[in-house]
Amino acid sequence: MEKISTQMRKGILEYIILWIISKWDIYWAEIIEILKWWDLIVAEGTIYPLLSRLKTDNLITYYWIESDSWHPRKYYNLTQEWKDSLILMEKSWIDIKWSIQKILNK
Secondary structure, three states: HHHHHHHHHHHHHHHHHHHHHOOEEEHHHHHHHHHHHOOOOOHHHHHHHHHHHHHHHHOOEEEOOOOOOOOOEEEEEEEEHHHHHHHHHHHHHHHHHHHHEEEEEE
16 A cells, blocks of 8 residues: 555656745755655655756756855756746646546546
């Protein structure tokens, strides 16, 4: 059962991470905290490679912030290209959710 649950979480992880980044510029450790809070994290080790792939796919970008209190931190934000596409992904999610609810209620 846990394997199925893990696969389901992995399937929506990219969408959830992009949605989180769309709300504000964010440090990767904060993304992990949010995912843990909502019991959506699969494994911490999956987040950084996923962020790297999203960067390669030009969906996100990042910038560095330095501080005397901590090591330099990489903050992520969405590219303009992705901001324009987020509405389509949200519609797709609503359609999938609706279809699943329809199947489960039969």
